[in-house]
Amino acid sequence: MKRDSVSELWRYRELLYFFAWREIKVRYRQAALGAAWAVIQPLSSMIIFTLLFGRLAHVPSEGIPYPIFCYCALVPWTYFSTVLGMGSNSLIQNDSLLTKVYFPRVLLPAGTALAGLLDFVMGSLLMVGLMVYYHVRASWALLFSPLVVLCLLLLAMGVSMGLAAANVRYRDVKHAIPFVVQMWMFATPIIYPVSMIPARIRPFLALNPCWGIVHAFRACVFPGQRFDLKLIGTSLGVALVMFLTSAYYFYRAEKSFADVI
Amino acid sequence: MSAVITVDKLSKQYEIGGAKRTTTLRESLTSLWTLEFLRKRPQKETIWALRDVSFSIESGESVGIIGRNGAGKSTLLKILSKITYPTSGGMNVCGKLAALLEVGTGFHQELTGRENIYMNGSILGMRKKEVDRKLEAIVEFSGVEKFLDTPIKHYSSGMRLRLGFAVAAHLDPDILVVDEVLAVGDAAFQKKCLTAMEDLRAGARTVLFVSHNLAAVENLCGRCIWIEGGQIRMDGDARRVIGAYMESMNVGQAAISDLHNVEHRRGNGKVRFRAVEFLSSEGISQKVIRAGDPVVMRFHYTVNEPVAQPSFGFRLYTDMGTLVTETSTWHHSIYIPQLETGDGYLDLEIGCLNLMPAKYMLSLWITDMTGAFIYDNVEHGVTLEVESANIYQSGRDLDSRCGILFFPQKWNLSGMRGARAEVLDDLRMPGGAVAV
Numbered sequence: 001m002k003r004d005s006v007s008e009l010w011r012y013r014e015l016l017y018f019f020a021w022r023e024i025k026v027r028y029r030q031a032a033l034g035a036a037w038a039v040i041q042p043l044s045s046m047i048i049f050t051l052l053f054g055r056l057a058h059v060p061s062e063g064i065p066y067p068i069f070c071y072c073a074l075v076p077w078t079y080f081s082t083v084l085g086m087g088s089n090s091l092i093q094n095d096s097l098l099t100k101v102y103f104p105r106v107l108l109p110a111g112t113a114l115a116g117l118l119d120f121v122m123g124s125l126l127m128v129g130l131m132v133y134y135h136v137r138a139s140w141a142l143l144f145s146p147l148v149v150l151c152l153l154l155l156a157m158g159v160s161m162g163l164a165a166a167n168v169r170y171r172d173v174k175h176a177i178p179f180v181v182q183m184w185m186f187a188t189p190i191i192y193p194v195s196m197i198p199a200r201i202r203p204f205l206a207l208n209p210c211w212g213i214v215h216a217f218r219a220c221v222f223p224g225q226r227f228d229l230k231l232i233g234t235s236l237g238v239a240l241v242m243f244l245t246s247a248y249y250f251y252r253a254e255k256s257f258a259d260v261i
Numbered sequence: 262m263s264a265v266i267t268v269d270k271l272s273k274q275y276e277i278g279g280a281k282r283t284t285t286l287r288e289s290l291t292s293l294w295t296l297e298f299l300r301k302r303p304q305k306e307t308i309w310a311l312r313d314v315s316f317s318i319e320s321g322e323s324v325g326i327i328g329r330n331g332a333g334k335s336t337l338l339k340i341l342s343k344i345t346y347p348t349s350g351g352m353n354v355c356g357k358l359a360a361l362l363e364v365g366t367g368f369h370q371e372l373t374g375r376e377n378i379y380m381n382g383s384i385l386g387m388r389k390k391e392v393d394r395k396l397e398a399i400v401e402f403s404g405v406e407k408f409l410d411t412p413i414k415h416y417s418s419g420m421r422l423r424l425g426f427a428v429a430a431h432l433d434p435d436i437l438v439v440d441e442v443l444a445v446g447d448a449a450f451q452k453k454c455l456t457a458m459e460d461l462r463a464g465a466r467t468v469l470f471v472s473h474n475l476a477a478v479e480n481l482c483g484r485c486i487w488i489e490g491g492q493i494r495m496d497g498d499a500r501r502v503i504g505a506y507m508e509s510m511n512v513g514q515a516a517i518s519d520l521h522n523v524e525h526r527r528g529n530g531k532v533r534f535r536a537v538e539f540l541s542s543e544g545i546s547q548k549v550i551r552a553g554d555p556v557v558m559r560f561h562y563t564v565n566e567p568v569a570q571p572s573f574g575f576r577l578y579t580d581m582g583t584l585v586t587e588t589s590t591w592h593h594s595i596y597i598p599q600l601e602t603g604d605g606y607l608d609l610e611i612g613c614l615n616l617m618p619a620k621y622m623l624s625l626w627i628t629d630m631t632g633a634f635i636y637d638n639v640e641h642g643v644t645l646e647v648e649s650a651n652i653y654q655s656g657r658d659l660d661s662r663c664g665i666l667f668f669p670q671k672w673n674l675s676g677m678r679g680a681r682a683e684v685l686d687d688l689r690m691p692g693g694a695v696a697v
Binding site for chain 1: 275286287289339342343344345346360362363366367369371372376379380383384385386388389412
């Protein structure tokens with residue numbers, strides 16, 4: 001990317017903040033429960049999964065109470081899936097902006113990714129509550145969590161940016177996303193332990209960057225879990241490649257956004 | 262003086278029939294699969310929205326861009342403001358450019374007026390500190406102080422417009438690009454906007470102004486570029502270019518009701534009405550008058566034989582034939598001693614055309630003082646079209662269902678004890694209900 005587009009991004013940094021701010025302001029307005037929804041969503045998923053998989057199906061959870069085992073992965077996953085869903089629609093939903101005023105287009109999906117962090121933080125706070133409730137002592141690895149969050153951000157931003165650009169040209173994306181997100185979730189060991197996956201497939205699982213991140217989150221929180229550095233490294237590499245490919249595609253496509261949208 | 266905008270052989274091609282739009286992922290993938298993309302693509306139907314447009318604008322110049330719909334004006338502005346990219350050719354812009362292709366870009370229904378000021382300002386390139394500093398001035402300009410913390414979904418379109426323009430008027434760009442935003446809003450607000458633009462111009466800023474309001478262009482711009490069919494038809498002194506453009510549009514004639522060929526007219530023909538014209542307060546001939554606006558009715562006549570003590574008059578009817586009013590020089594006791602041969606006109610100045618929006622008919626006559634001798638009489642020969650306007654400054658539309666007339670008026674609530682009544686100015690009813 002050219003140097004002036006980077007300096008331009010810097011000049012427009014406040015707009016990024018305002019896009020994120022707008023999204024946060026608008027998201028829970030006129031909702032009686034307000035920002036509590038940020039917690040209700042992952043919490044209710046957790047309860048459903050606990051009842052279905054933990055109680056009924058007796059899915060093992062690596063010696064960790066199933067609810068918190070599941071919830072710990074659901075927090076980053078909810079962030080990822082929300083950003084994917086909203087970020088990929090961020091350009092087409094703001095078509096009036098794209099055709100009426102200039103600003104670095106990437107700020108729209110980036111603003112969504114930034115706004116999602118608030119829900120992520122709320123969800124994490126509840127996580128702390130659950131840890132206290134289940135007497136889970138945090139591991140010292142928790143110190144690494146900001147790095148893991150950064151990876152999550154990179155991945156979510158990378159994927160949603162590329163999909164947002166593709167969505168401008170191919171509205172198929174809009175229809176495909178909900179079900180892709182669902183498939184992706186079941187393909188990632190979130191509600192079940194990785195041990196349930198046949199051993200010969202397991203190495204390939206690392207190519208799913210979400211798995212590396214979910215694993216890293218669990219390893220940060222639960223003392224019994226070891227950091228699988230090879231897994232995390234592979235996932236990070238895949239996330240980085242996805243990000244760069246997405247960024248390049250976005251950069252190429254943004255010139256025609258206003259004409260195509 | 263140095264050029265702040267240089268445009269060199271700018272061209273923009275669009276595919277028509279939405280060829281790009283309709284490609285779906287499936288089609289793209291099949292073309293990948295069948296290696297179709299390697300073969301030569303079938304020629305798509307294209308149009309040139311702009312073709313080899315070159316000009317340069319000096320710092321401090323105000324340039325108007327005029328042309329018919331679809332001439333390429335908006336495309337040019339979009340390229341200049343980097344919203345879209347040219348197919349070929351280049352341009353160079355020095356300095357901070359702000360483009361107003363729409364008022365209130367980025368407004369969000371759920372956000373309050375204040376929040377939207379920040380949002381909109383930031384989208385238009387203002388820093389937060391800058392908005393902080395100018396907030397008071399923006400609010401005052403917009404005139405929506407009372408509703409600053411109300412979500413704008415409860416605003417009327419007029420209020421939203423004012424808020425949007427208030428933000429725009431406080432931008433501080435080196436180059437301002439404005440498209441047609443003045444075409445909306447009531448007359449008073451348009452005037453305010455024009456003044457704001459005038460200030461910008463006075464501040465030695467460069468202004469690029471696209472509008473159908475030729476009077477505004479002429480007023481604001483020293484130079485004018487006329488675009489037709491994607492190319493520059495004329496570029497130069499605003500007055501000259503606008504003149505040439507108007508001539509090509511025949512605007513001047515269309516607004517006059519020609520009475521030469523009226524078949525059914527009575528009278529001995531010593532004096533004949535030639536035409537009737539409706540003039541705005543700026544003296545511009547208008548086909549349609551906005552309700553509540555001042556208007557001058559100009560009756561053009563030709564005197565074939567000198568006549569003494571004539572009286573001019575007319576009746577105004579609704580299109581259903583109801584007489585609305587009659588007036589004449591006789592009613593005003595105006596004494597006209599003599600009319601000499603030749604052409605002339607008589608003006609009737611109306612301070613406020615308090616007619617509801619509808620079509621009206623005029624019957625005209627010229628008689629002698631007593632009314633016994635009719636020189637000319639045209640029944641229902643002229644149509645007067647009154648357009649809806651923000652009559653009560655409430656943003657509510659009035660039409661012929663509300664009757665024929667309206668009065669300049671004000672509701673006074675000071676005698677309502679206990680009732681917490683309030684004039685909402687431009688606001689829709691709280692709670693989302695809209696009174697019709």
